[in-house]
Amino acid sequence: MKNTHHDIPSAVVDALQSAQRVVIFTGAGVSAESGIATFRDALTGLWSRFDAQALATPEAFRAHPDVVWGWYEWRRAQALRAAPNAAHLAIAALARHVPELLVVTQNVDDLHERAGSHDVAHLHGSLHAPRCSACGTPQVFPDALPQEPDEGRRIDPPACTACGAPVRPGVVWFGESLPTETWITALRAAERCDVLFSIGTSALVYPAAELPQRALAAGATVVQVNPVVTPLDRYAHCNLHGAAAEVMPRLVAAVSEHL
Numbered sequence: 458m459k460n461t462h463h464d465i466p467s468a469v470v471d472a473l474q475s476a477q478r479v480v481i482f483t484g485a486g487v488s489a490e491s492g493i494a495t496f497r498d499a500l501t502g503l504w505s506r507f508d509a510q511a512l513a514t515p516e517a518f519r520a521h522p523d524v525v526w527g528w529y530e531w532r533r534a535q536a537l538r539a540a541p542n543a544a545h546l547a548i549a550a551l552a553r554h555v556p557e558l559l560v561v562t563q564n565v566d567d568l569h570e571r572a573g574s575h576d577v578a579h580l581h582g583s584l585h586a587p588r589c590s591a592c593g594t595p596q597v598f599p600d601a602l603p604q605e606p607d608e609g610r611r612i613d614p615p616a617c618t619a620c621g622a623p624v625r626p627g628v629v630w631f632g633e634s635l636p637t638e639t640w641i642t643a644l645r646a647a648e649r650c651d652v653l654f655s656i657g658t659s660a661l662v663y664p665a666a667e668l669p670q671r672a673l674a675a676g677a678t679v680v681q682v683n684p685v686v687t688p689l690d691r692y693a694h695c696n697l698h699g700a701a702a703e704v705m706p707r708l709v710a711a712v713s714e715h716l
């Protein structure tokens with residue numbers, strides 16, 4: 458039932474209808490239609506304007522805390538300004554049609570939660586969970602930023618409320634490991650699920666990109682949603698080549714019609 462465009466193959470609907478456990482694995486592409494930049498899309502991706510390796514590392518934060526903190530505050534402001542799109546809403550609606558559904562996201566925004574998804578595992582952390590770079594104490598910030606940081610503005614990180622060391626973004630940087638509990642939860646879910654959707658990810662960054670492979674190895678049906686071909690295309694049972702905000706509502710409509 459390989460590649461199709463916007464019509465949803467009946468085999469995908471059937472697989473979802475008989476599924477007990479579903480995993481929705483998402484990347485930056487699911488937030489693209491909310492106006493949040495992806496990483497690798499040429500021209501619009503974050504990396505076309507920044508050298509992410511120069512920013513998303515512990516070394517960069519130690520050397521230039523104001524540049525790194527300013528970049529993430531700009532990204533946090535983007536996320537706060539954004540609204541969940543039809544893909545996030547459809548994923549939240551799909552959870553009402555299957556017994557168990559876990560969202561495993563590489564994204565650091567909270568659009569899945571704001572769309573109504575309850576079970577969300579953040580493999581790469583969250584823009585909304587800053588913590589102390591020294592003692593690890595979680596820090597709570599007002600959602601409304603004091604001012605709209607513009608891209609590239611330097612902002613000194615605040616001091617930890619417990620020990621005074623600089624506060625860091627609660628995201629996973631290059632060279633850092635994924636949160637252990639979250640990774641184990643995601644791995645177990647991928648190995649036990651009946652269907653895994655890979656939505657809006659270039660499937661290039663490991664270990665996260667391992668999840669669809671683990672699901673395939675365990676006999677799950679793997680469906681990909683992405684406008685372009687990715688390394689996962691050749692392994693997925695079905696590749697729905699379209700934008701998530703177009704494909705996902707059609708998928709949920711097809712599933713709910715048949716229930």
Ligand code: OAD
Nearest residue numbers: 484485486489495496497498563657658659662683700701
């Ligand atoms: P990428 O920017 O690498 O890939 C985004 C994917 O979304 C691409 O394959 C696009 O084709 C696709 N896409 C774009 N618009 C879309 C739409 N409307 N609907 C569906 N798909 C769309 O982002 P990720 O794969 O999420 O990690 O990147 C993975 C990780 O790399 C990120 O979590 C980040 C980065 O390093 C860390 O920061 C640790």
